[in-house]
Amino acid sequence: MIQHLTSLPILLPMLAAVILLLPPCGKSLRIRRIASSIMAVITFIVSALLLIQVYNSGINVYAIGNWSAPFGIVLVADMLSTLLVALTSFLGMGVVLYGCAGDDAKGNFFHPLVHFLILGVNGAFLTGDLFNVFVFFEVLLIASYSLLMHAGDKQNTRAALQYVILNLVGSSVFLIGLGILYGVLGTLNIADMTQKVALLTGDDVYLAKAGGLLLLVVFALKAALLPLHLWLPNTYASAKPVVAALFAIMTKVGVYAMLRVYTVIFGEQAGELEHMAQSWLWGLAIATIVVGAIGVMAAQDLRKLTANLVVVSVGTLVALIALQNVTATAALLYYLVHSTLVSAALFLLADLIATQRGKVGDRLVAGRAVNQPYLLGACFVIAALTVVGMPPLSGFVGKVWILKTTLNSEQALLFWPVYLIASFVLLVALSRAGTSMFWERKGNKVESAEGENAHPLQVMIIVGLLACSPLLVVFGGPISEYMVSAATQLHDISGGINAVMQGGK
């Protein structure tokens, strides 16, 4: 059993989704909720076990069907991928439980689709083969297309149509990039590619460069990097907030793929193609932060504001990828975990605020007072402080770490002012949002209907997600040690190649 642990974060959600489609669960909402929650919790526990196992015993390579590495397909569980798998399963668990409070009754297939999405994301994190990254991308995308339509209206259809078409074009570009790389390198196994990139000569170098940069286009689209980010605010703002909260992990899949391709395959050992995407990533990341901050300032409602916060966080993450060193990657991992959890919490919070304010919804204008001002207000303040990076919460630690890693690089002159001004803009925008939602009231509290209070389960999930932020600070020592060793493992390219090539036998 223990040697099959690596495959379980992929198999369990698949099993869960299938079970949820079959008769006893398919008919009754109550049974479906119970089964879905149980499976989500089991998936999270297994992912956490895998994390612990990989932490103790090093890279875990699982050869599917016992075909060894360059020929067969392998799953590679290193510290980076297991961390992200555990994060995904945790978020998935939160979203499933939150959905049980009522959001899942608005459409038929909420629970199976959530599990399919978790399957896709976990698979993309765990696979050691670039073509399988494509396959799992498609799995998670088709689940996300359908989830986007969950309980949808007209606005939703339009956003979904644009999102689907954009991603289908992205998939085609992905395949062309893969085709070029396969034609040049003769393999799509990430470890094997890493070995072969260094041996390229002559015209093949340029072909590989073209293929690699085509992949950059795709990953930039998935991660919502600057010229390709325009779909994100619309899509995330029109999805149900509980779905948008789950989507918070999806941009991180793009970031992860960039990390694998441009830090490992085209990393230090790539000969002529060493760090080939660095200059592109750096410029685009800075521009993404700027545009995201402007978007936050211009947002008319809380969901769009949060969606733009996701754009800012992607810009920050990609800037750290561009630095291509161990400390930057470690800071990136810390910031990634923090930003995923807090943006998910903000999306869910937007949902509660919108339902309690009646017609005004989550638009940032004066409206009816919320029913539970102290609870929601406190949650909002904590979420806002975290996301802006004020002490003493995890955003602050992440920010200090990011600023410290960039301090010694020559790019600091550009990065520091942009990042700090963007944080200030975020602070202003979020305070304005909080003020207009909680303090500016029309009418008095009496008119608000009874029984509109948030479901205790919903509150529990939001508080749980927000509680991760202080926990990330309290356990900052061990967590940052973990991040540093995960980053070291990622940058230890020859170690990774050896593990994959020999471990799969």
Added chain:
Amino acid sequence: MELLYASCVGVLISCGVFLLLRARTFPVVLGLTMISYAVNLFLFSAGRLTINKAVVLGTGAEYADPLPQALVLTAIVIGFAMTAFVVILAIRGRADLGSDHVDGQIIKSAADSKEQR
């Protein structure tokens, strides 16, 4: 053969891009289909174009690279599913939005837009 093959891929891609830019759902779906055909052909050629080489059969004989064929097969299956999805979504979009424009803009007459104000 190479020239013919390459021009086929090129023509399919350019037609696809042209149709995508029409920004109406039906041409867009056609364009996506064309692009995915072009991509499949391209992937197939990534294993080098060869004549008179069998697929993998036992040992010894010269054989064509089997991996691109597996990749193409996967890509075709995924492409079919995605096309089916986008067709259904386009139909729903047409019904919901009253327009087949990708942006969902209804071309209003002047009277309509006055009424809305």
